[in-house]
Amino acid sequence: MPRSAPAVVAAETFTRAAQPVLPVGEGLVLRPWLRRDGPEVYAAFQDPAIARWHVRTADTVEEVGDWVDSWARSWSSGAAANWAVADSRSGRLMGRASLHHMELWHGEAEVAYWVIPAARGRGIAPRAVEALVGWAFEVAGFHRLELRHSVHNAQSCRVACKSGFILEGINRSAGLHTDGWHDMHLHARVQPARPAEPAFPRDIPYEAATQPVFRPRR
Numbered sequence: 001m002p003r004s005a006p007a008v009v010a011a012e013t014f015t016r017a018a019q020p021v022l023p024v025g026e027g028l029v030l031r032p033w034l035r036r037d038g039p040e041v042y043a044a045f046q047d048p049a050i051a052r053w054h055v056r057t058a059d060t061v062e063e064v065g066d067w068v069d070s071w072a073r074s075w076s077s078g079a080a081a082n083w084a085v086a087d088s089r090s091g092r093l094m095g096r097a098s099l100h101h102m103e104l105w106h107g108e109a110e111v112a113y114w115v116i117p118a119a120r121g122r123g124i125a126p127r128a129v130e131a132l133v134g135w136a137f138e139v140a141g142f143h144r145l146e147l148r149h150s151v152h153n154a155q156s157c158r159v160a161c162k163s164g165f166i167l168e169g170i171n172r173s174a175g176l177h178t179d180g181w182h183d184m185h186l187h188a189r190v191q192p193a194r195p196a197e198p199a200f201p202r203d204i205p206y207e208a209a210t211q212p213v214f215r216p217r218r
C-alpha cells in the first residue's frame with residue numbers, strides 16, 4: 001500500500017549526490033573514507049577502548065581495508081553516512097563520525113564516533129558531531145538523531161551531553177559487549193522547529209493583535 005506522507009529525508013540525498021566534505025573548523029574536516037585509510041583504522045582498533053566500545057577486533061590491515069571500503073560504499077545506497085575525521089592540513093586520520101541505522105522515511109538516524117587515543121581530550125568528538133548534526137538537520141533534513149552508549153562509557157556520555165544530546169532514559173540490557181549485556185543510555189537531539197512566522201505584525205501590541213475588537217452596541 002502506498003504511504004500517505006512523503007519521506008522526511010529524500011533518498012536522492014544519497015543516491016544522486018556524492019558524499020560531501022564537511023568543514024569542522026579549527027583544522028578539522030569530515031571527509032569520505034578512502035581504502036588507503038585502512039592501516040590507520042587498523043591501528044585505531046588496536047586501542048582497547050575503541051575495540052571495547054565498538055565491539056570489534058581488527059585482525060589484518062587487508063580485512064580492515066575491506067571494512068573501510070564498505071563505509072565508503074554505504075553512502076550511495078542510503079544505508080549509512082560515514083565520515084573520516086581528519087586534520088585538514090596534514091590529512092592525518094583523527095577519528096570517525098557516522099550516521100547509521102538511518103531510517104529515511106521517518107528522518108531518524110543514530111550517531112556514532114571514535115577518536116584515536118593521541119587526539120583525545122581536545123573536544124574533537126563534540127566538534128565532529130556538531131558538524132555532522134548540522135549537515136543532518138540543515139541539509140539532509142533529518143528530524144531526530146539518537147545516540148546510544150553503555151552506561152559504563154563516561155567519556156562518550158560527556159560527548160553526548162556536550163553535543164546537546166539530551167538523555168532520554170536507559171535502555172535496560174540493550175547493548176551486547178564482550179563482557180555481556182550493558183544497560184545503554186539513550187540520548188537524542190530533535191530538529192529545531194523553524195521559527196514560526198509571527199501571527200501578528202510586530203509593531204502592533206500583542207493584546208491588540210490577539211484580542212477580538214470589542215464594538216459596543218449603539
Ligand SMILES: CC(C)(COP(=O)(O)OP(=O)(O)OC[C@H]1O[C@@H](n2cnc3c(N)ncnc32)[C@H](O)[C@@H]1OP(=O)(O)O)[C@@H](O)C(=O)NCCC(=O)NCCS
Binds near residue numbers: 158
Ligand atoms: C569517547 C571519545 C570519542 C571522546 O572523544 P574526545 O575527542 O576525546 O572528546 P572530548 O575531548 O570532548 O572528551 C570527552 C571526555 O573524555 C575525557 N577525556 C579527556 N581527556 C581524555 C584523554 N586524554 N583520554 C581519554 N579521555 C579523556 C573527559 O572526561 C572528557 O570530558 P570533559 O570534557 O567533560 O572533561 C573517545 O574517548 C573515544 O574514542 N573513546 C573510545 C571509543 C568510544 O567510546 N566511542 C564511543 C562509543 S558510544
